[in-house]
Amino acid sequence: MGGTPVVRLARLVDAGHAEVWVKLEGANPTGSYKDRMALSIIEAAAADGRLRPGQAVVEASVGSTGSALAFVCAATGHPLRVVSSGAAAVEKIRTMRAFGAEVELVPSPYGMTPDLVPAMTRRAAEIAAETGAYLVDQFHNTDMLPGYHRLGAELAAQLPGPAGLDAFCSYVGTAGCFLGATRALRAAYPGLRRVVVEPAESAVLSGGPAGSHQIEGGGIGARPPLLAPADHDEVLAVAEADAFAMARRAAREEGLLCGPSTGANLVAAIRLAARLGPGHRVATVQVDSGLKYLAGPLFAASP
Structure with a gap:
């Protein structure tokens, strides 16, 4: 887990x-940064x-957290129950069950709703x-931050040299990856611009109303509890x-197989790249592998 590669578009x-x-x-064991x-x-x-040997674990997850917890709990001997939703890609639900998790689905015919x-x-x-x-309570659990801090530290080590790093952007759900990674990156690059990415259909952090959308893993309709306004420079x-x-x-153009949240990251990163111009660097993350979305509408659409 970890030590994932970095590529330039x-x-x-x-x-x-x-x-x-x-x-x-996507190179992590279950194909997502949620493994960290x-x-x-x-x-x-x-x-x-707080977690005893053999004690059961429970969490709510509409994204890849459930798959990652199922993997880690299987390896560490903890039964897992996941409350998920029909809004999640079927591959994610099947992965949870493959690792032995018990999954309860909450109906959500309109995708990610507030x-x-x-x-x-x-x-x-x-x-x-x-x-x-043991309730994981990911939206309030700061124990995840060290795992994501390592992601940021890896990225800083992988992009050495005088060019440095000017901006980092990431789609937010719990905001754990954004917070852990940017804190590590700010230690290496104090002038780093920290940019939160959210769905336009539920642009709460931008001052808009909560709404429904199909970009799994974020856009929960409220500010993530761990994310303070001072933690980011732009949305x-x-x-x-x-x-x-x-x-x-x-x-098709980069050989980078990813899901919709990574698509949002790439849109934001390219916008930042256009604004910053040559001689600068922007970084983002492939949230998860596109293999998690082959049964859904993402790759079923015609070119």
């Missing part, structure tokens, strides 16, 4: 723009006794209260259609 970025570098987190988060949380809870995550979170808390399972809203189109382009 070769064809999606126009001449005369800044370089765009992408950390390939899951391991960090489970290890920290076990180390201080009331979905609160409903799932309430159900996970009920299960924890009823069974005595970029990306339309769902643009995120999907960019994910398809990345596969």
Whole structure:
């Protein structure tokens, strides 16, 4: 886990723009940066006794957190229950079950809606209260930050030299990756511009109303509890259609197979590159592998 490669976009970025570098987190065991988060949380809870040997774990997840927790819990001997949703890609649900997790689905025919995550979170808390399972509570759990800090430290080490790094952008759900990575990157590059990415259809951080969208893993309809205004310098809203189109382009033009949230990251990074111009660098992350989305609409659409 970790030690993932970094590649520079070769064809999606126009001449005369800044370089765009992408950390390939799809190379982690379950194909997502959430593996870092899951391991960090489970290890920290076990180390201080909050999680006992063999104790069950429960969490709400509509993204890749459930898959990552299922992997880590299988390896560490903890039964897992996940409250998820029909808004999640079917591959993610099947991965959770393949690792032995028990999955309960909350109906969500309209995708990521403002009331979905609160409903799932309430159900996970009920299960924890009823069974005595350890509740991960990812939106409030700071134990994930060291795992993501390592991601940022790796990225800083992979982009040495006088060019440095001028901006980092990332789509936010819990905001754990954004916070951990930018804190490590700011230590190496004090002038780094920290840019949050969110869906235009639910651009709450940009001052807009909460709404429904299809970009899994973020845009929860509220400010993530761990993300303070001082933690970011800018917010970029990306339309769902643009995120999907960019994910398809990345596969065909760069050989980079990714999901919609990575598509949103790439749209934002390319916008920043156009603004910053030559002689600068922008970095973002491949959130997860596009292999998680082959059964859904992302790659079913015609070119």
